[in-house]
Amino acid sequence: MIKLDGILLDRLPVEGLTWYRDLISFGTPILSEYSHPKGGSFLYFWCDSNQTITRWMLARVSEATALRLRNGLIPLHLVLPKAVEDDFVYFVDCGEDAKVSVIRLLDCNAIPSAYKPKLGVFVHPQPDTEADSFVVVLDGNWEGEKLFEFEKNIRYCYSFMYSHLRHGIPDFGTLPFRGGFSGYHANNILLKEIPHKDRMWLTALHYSSPGFMRFDAVREIADSIAYLVKSVAEHKTGETEYTLLSAYIKQNQLRKLDSLESFAGINSDWIEHEGPIRSMTLDLGRQLRIVDAESLVELTNGVFKAAQLLRWFYRRIQDMAKQFKLKYVYFPPAIDQAKLLQEFNAPMLGVADDGNKLTSEDDSI
């Protein structure tokens, strides 16, 4: 056991720490995260042991640092002691039964090198233990507008996914599914069906690099959004189908059909398009796996409505996928990965198609 200098303390000045999770362990913890009642995180890091004494380094870190560490975005040696919030750390010696025997306060510069983590150790990301909390880590330089666009996209996709998975897409009535009908209204209609407690709310925003957004949400719904975003980013899932569907709508100027009756089968112009639109919508839905396009078509009471809604949803997933690919955004690991994969049935197959890409459209459906 290395002899330490520093100031001996009668008691630990930090009170009320609550164990949050082990970040690294092997039978017993090596690195554990604790939370403080006034906010912020503390790390207990195993430094040394002999037959009777175990020595821990206790250090205060910011919530953003803890989040980066927890998500494997920053190696441990850049946190302990470099990103410690104070100029000092505590060394806590515990005897058998983990009873504290000696406490020292030591200047960060005086920490023996044997007690510092070596280069390049990352924590493997783990699912958040809070089932109703969904924390998205933000990295890079975010302009305010992009940040709020992202926040809006994820909430809108959540509303769609919740409605779709929990009770089916609601009736959009006589609202026209064509230019000018904004995503905002679509989201409001979807939101009406979601119980207040299950809605996705932004509860914290830390605007820095790294920063984070914390949402209250039904975790399995939020996880399914994250899964889709990753799938689109990594495998271009659904890109070909979305492009074909969008190109067809554009080429045939279906958004300009000037009456609602056009979509109800009265207008003969529509009849020739119904089959292709249905087929392409189902193709896109099949690629997304978790979206049951057949029931979507049935429940939205119209093929064109289903197509537009699915495109509206996909476009937002695609926007988030771009940010994910650029490593501007990191999602937490799914709480129940096995269940998620089961819902998706099988690993998604990416279909790359660089041609005939449509640019991101406006906020209308």
Place this chain on the structure above:
Amino acid sequence: MFGCGTNARKFEMMRFATEILRTPFCPPAEAIARKRIAFRFVQEDLDHPNNNLPPAVIIPGRFPPGHPKHCDSWGLSFFTTQEHAITFYSRISRTSARFAETVGTHVATVQLNEHHGLQTNPNADGHFNLFQSKDFELSKQSSEVALIQ
């Protein structure tokens, strides 16, 4: 024997049964007796007492203050493949200078069977715990011991 008796019978056969049963949810319900070739970090001398002991016994109380002691500390750590074991070792040994000293510098290939105890499901790192039976002796089940480079 493990895998075919009642829970009481299983626990009776277990080493450190009293301590394990005092620990909440221990051993985990998922743990089963099964045959498997597994890999464990060991001290070079296979008869070193630490090789056969769980962390809770090697260093009692090795938990930070306020930590809910968990069941893992009563299990013997194994990996499903040697690659998993070495990958894990190279990562974790860089966290703390004391790691290698505590868990050993070698990896042993161990033939586990249904009589050796209850095994948890391997995690993403290929790691699982064995809640060992009274009969289990690591040195007798190890076929090969290699230095971790």
